[in-house]
Amino acid sequence: MMYLCSSISELFLSINETAARLRLAATEKAEAEKILQIKRAEGDAESKYLAGLGIARQRQAIVDGLRDSVLAFSENVPGTSAKDVMDMVLVTQYFDTKKEIGASSKSSSVFIHHGPGAVRDIAAQIRDGQLQASLV
Incomplete structure (x- = not known):
């Protein structure tokens, strides 16, 4: 009978340890998913920022090109x-x-x-x- 009680105690202890490890694993998994979501959002924000810079540079190049074209055309065609x-x-x-x-x-x-x-x-x-x- 003593052997049986000892085995049951060890079994409950083992079950409790397993449950504690599962809780810890779930917490760590949730934290990892949170970090991944934050990193994805940061990457998306950086991507949009860089796209905005690209668009701004493209527009600046267009403006510069138009200005040069207007000046060159005005110089070469009198009266315009x-x-x-x-x-x-x-x-x-x-x-x-x-x-x-x-x-x-x-x-x-x-x-x-x-x-x-x-x-x-x-x-x-x-x-x-x-x-x-x-x-x-």
Whole structure:
């Protein structure tokens, strides 16, 4: 009988130790998952930050290129103003955009008025939007 009680005590002790180890393992697993989630969020934030830097640099390069183009065109073609050159650039970009949309097999159909008056209106809308944005 004494041997049986001793075995039962050892069995309960073993069960309690196993339960304690399982609780500790669950706590450590939850902590590891928390760390992984934090690291994923930090990585996502860093990725978005770097993407923002890339976009900012791209826009700066576009602005620099436009400025150089406007200056070069104005110098080489007497009587043209920066506005004339920008209007021409906007029209060129408009047609480049239409070409890209048409060239992509995965794009939806986009119908845009493309007569001279419509292009002038689009350019005016872009300029008006830029003026309004600069006032804010």
